[in-house]
Amino acid sequence: MRPDLYASRLALRARTADARTEMARAIAAAESPACEHVFTRTLFAEAHREAAAADTDTVLAGLSFSAKDLFDVAGQPTPAGSIVLAHAPAAPVDATAVSRLRAAGGALIGRTNMSEFAFSGVGVNPHHGTPVNPCDPITPRIPGGSSSGAAVSVATGAAFIGLGSDTGGSIRIPAALNGIVGFKSTARWVPADGALPLSTTLDTVCAMTRSVRDAIIAHEVLAARRVTRSTLPLAGYRLAVVKDLFFDAIDTPVAHAFESTVSTLRAAGARIEEIALPALAELPAINATGGFSAPEAYAWHRLLLERSGAGYDPRVAQRILKGAAMKAHEYIDLIQARAAWIARIEAAIEGFDAVLSPTVPITAPTIASVASGAERDAEFFRVNALLLRNPSVVNMLDGCAISIPCQTHGELPVGLMLWHAALHDDTVLAIAEQAEAALQQ
Structure with missing residues (x-):
């Protein structure tokens, strides 16, 4: 793994590194074949200027960050991975998240590719190409989505922070598949101003990084708050493992990695108990009328679909149009059912400091198996459902979660x-x- 933001910032402050040199390295990574299809728009000249002018005593010290294509950047349209909004009016100001990263000394290197309108956990894009997961140098594999380009920008060294969004796992899925860190904060912490919405109920503005300590730095900037630090050892926490739902249809490598990780954490002193969480089985019935994303997306897209529906990714259009069928009383019932379900889950995990689960139950499939084309639709939707299943539990809970690498x-x-x-x-x-730290040892 390349040096993280924390270490690079220390080197800049100690004057053993230079912000312009660091930016040149980031741009070289962004221009490399590994970043093909990663950026929908690069901002190299501006990033060079921002890095050169940055105060090394600022939080981000002139180091690079990328922004998912659904965030407003002043003077640019916000296409959100589409072609139907490519010539939309330019945003007058930066999205709040972009503005906060810049104010903290970050240099925006470019806008990153994504699943169109953030409506997929797979990360393929028929308009701009699909970023290739750098984990496999031989076989092109999916990056995960919807924050696909943001993940690859971090994994390849083009960005220290990949700003993205997480509605059903769109930060944690690509983080897991690319071997980096993705933190989904409690949604209310970070304003979504200037971010094109998918589901106003579930959307979370958050980021991917190269380490947990970098995730803390990014969260503190994005949420404009200080994280309360703890000196408790692992033995001071009570952790739960839930097998319900999370292990259904799990790949053998994922199961082995998870069990090995639990053993490693126990050896490091962690107190881990396996618990049942039967309320997870209620989710299909709660979401039977369509869940939140489809109707909330349809409310935003309905007029654009009427005008420009032929320009949408057909798979995305298909999912959005399902939202047209939801009735008002079904939406209200869904809100109420979610609130009651949250209360049951919170009661069940009270007394535990965190729950451990595989982020996703599979490793990254090949791009060829899910690429655009009606003949691959069935496999695409099967993979998409598997990728979203585990992380979306936390969005439904209105909770917080982090994905960290745990493979051998x-x-x-x-x-x-x-x-x-x-x-x-x-x-x-x-x-x-x-x-x-325990896993890295």
């Missing part, structure tokens, strides 16, 4: 997800930092 060296990346209910962010981050 030389194996395809596997993510360990540590999660809890809303506003447990600081505890989850503290445990993740110690878990990361």
